[in-house]
Amino acid sequence: MPKILIEISARHVHLTQFDLERLFGDGYKLKKEKDLSQPGQFASTDVVALIGPKRRLDNVRVLGPCRSHTQIEISRTDSYFLGVKAPLRLSGKVIRSGAIKLSGPKGEIDLTEGLIVAKRHIHVNPEQASRFGVSNAQDVKVMIEGPRATVFSNVEVRVDEEFEAAIHLDTDEANAAGIEMEGEGEIVK
Amino acid sequence: MPKILIEISARHVHLTQFDLERLFGDGYKLKKEKDLSQPGQFASTDVVALIGPKRRLDNVRVLGPCRSHTQIEISRTDSYFLGVKAPLRLSGKVIRSGAIKLSGPKGEIDLTEGLIVAKRHIHVNPEQASRFGVSNAQDVKVMIEGPRATVFSNVEVRVDEEFEAAIHLDTDEANAAGIEMEGEGEIVK
Numbered sequence: 001m002p003k004i005l006i007e008i009s010a011r012h013v014h015l016t017q018f019d020l021e022r023l024f025g026d027g028y029k030l031k032k033e034k035d036l037s038q039p040g041q042f043a044s045t046d047v048v049a050l051i052g053p054k055r056r057l058d059n060v061r062v063l064g065p066c067r068s069h070t071q072i073e074i075s076r077t078d079s080y081f082l083g084v085k086a087p088l089r090l091s092g093k094v095i096r097s098g099a100i101k102l103s104g105p106k107g108e109i110d111l112t113e114g115l116i117v118a119k120r121h122i123h124v125n126p127e128q129a130s131r132f133g134v135s136n137a138q139d140v141k142v143m144i145e146g147p148r149a150t151v152f153s154n155v156e157v158r159v160d161e162e163f164e165a166a167i168h169l170d171t172d173e174a175n176a177a178g179i180e181m182e183g184e185g186e187i188v189k
Numbered sequence: 190m191p192k193i194l195i196e197i198s199a200r201h202v203h204l205t206q207f208d209l210e211r212l213f214g215d216g217y218k219l220k221k222e223k224d225l226s227q228p229g230q231f232a233s234t235d236v237v238a239l240i241g242p243k244r245r246l247d248n249v250r251v252l253g254p255c256r257s258h259t260q261i262e263i264s265r266t267d268s269y270f271l272g273v274k275a276p277l278r279l280s281g282k283v284i285r286s287g288a289i290k291l292s293g294p295k296g297e298i299d300l301t302e303g304l305i306v307a308k309r310h311i312h313v314n315p316e317q318a319s320r321f322g323v324s325n326a327q328d329v330k331v332m333i334e335g336p337r338a339t340v341f342s343n344v345e346v347r348v349d350e351e352f353e354a355a356i357h358l359d360t361d362e363a364n365a366a367g368i369e370m371e372g373e374g375e376i377v378k
Contacts, residue, residue, distance in 0.1 A: 077361070148343065
């Protein structure tokens with residue numbers, strides 16, 4: 001099978017335009033810093049703090065564009081650090097997920113849900129899905145080579161016309177598999 | 190294959206008696222809090238701080254008994270947090286490993302080596318090694334089931350009369366595989 005780019009998702013936040021304005025002020029627009037691998041998605045220069053019962057994490061990046069649901073993605077390491085419950089969920093599945101307080105320069109929000117540890121997943125477009133022999137919502141295995149060689153199961157395939165092939169792991173997964181910055185993996189049957 | 194206990198190694202410190210006294214004072218003896226799974230090994234109530242160029246980590250547990258080499262085991266997450274280089278090494282292989290400053294109640298030590306990210310490993314005694322069909326220094330694969338099911342390669346087998354069967358993962362590995370507190374794994378060929 002061909003090698004697929006692995007990207008590491010550090011902790012980050014997606015906001016609705018409504019929540020963005022509650023945190024950054026009326027009419028605020030995210031300031032784009034750089035484009036991400038998935039077309040249209042970008043990292044902004046804007047950051048918020050996550051405030052848990054045990055500790056806080058500052059300088060957590062807001063990604064754009066704004067979405068229809070506010071969602072905070074952290075690692076399991078982060079959830080222990082903050083002292084919060086964060087269920088393992090595919091991105092977008094925020095109903096009855098974890099609670100967290102967000103703090104921005106112009107306000108705070110006590111979220112009752114929206115906090116998750118993201119389920120590992122692969123972005124592909126339909127042509128790539130066909131080439132790799134995978135389909136939307138399928139769980140596949142991904143093999144990573146190197147000193148900390150690992151096979152991750154339950155990597156969910158997400159197919160969309162807008163996607164470009166990329167495996168997304170969080171920082172715990174990347175560290176456990178010995179990946180720094182970027183890596184590559186292979187779908188195995 | 191039979192299931193083997195998985196234990197999670199949080200960041201910790203092993204000290205020589207000499208370094209223990211530099212940090213805690215002349216003639217100091219570690220205060221045992223509880224026995225660990227490997228016979229003779231124990232967690233003490235004593236803690237030190239790890240001080241890196243970027244940040245510090247307080248309350249890092251000292252394990253006992255004292256050893257012939259001082260060794261500090263952290264996760265890759267910790268090495269980024271501290272801003273230090275920590276090579277992936279089997280416990281005990283500290284020559285030309287990473288540098289770190291230790292701080293205790295009675296002194297500080299600037300270590301030029303001793304800092305590692307521990308290579309994942311399995312403790313077994315000779316009878317267990319024979320039963321599992323593995324031998325000392327062999328790298329094996331360990332399968333972990335669950336929502337974050339994972340197969341870790343390059344898990345090094347360590348055989349000693351004093352050992353009891355246990356797989357040791359660090360916190361990044363445990364989090365990536367969805368293990369909380371303790372788990373179980375299976376050697377796969």
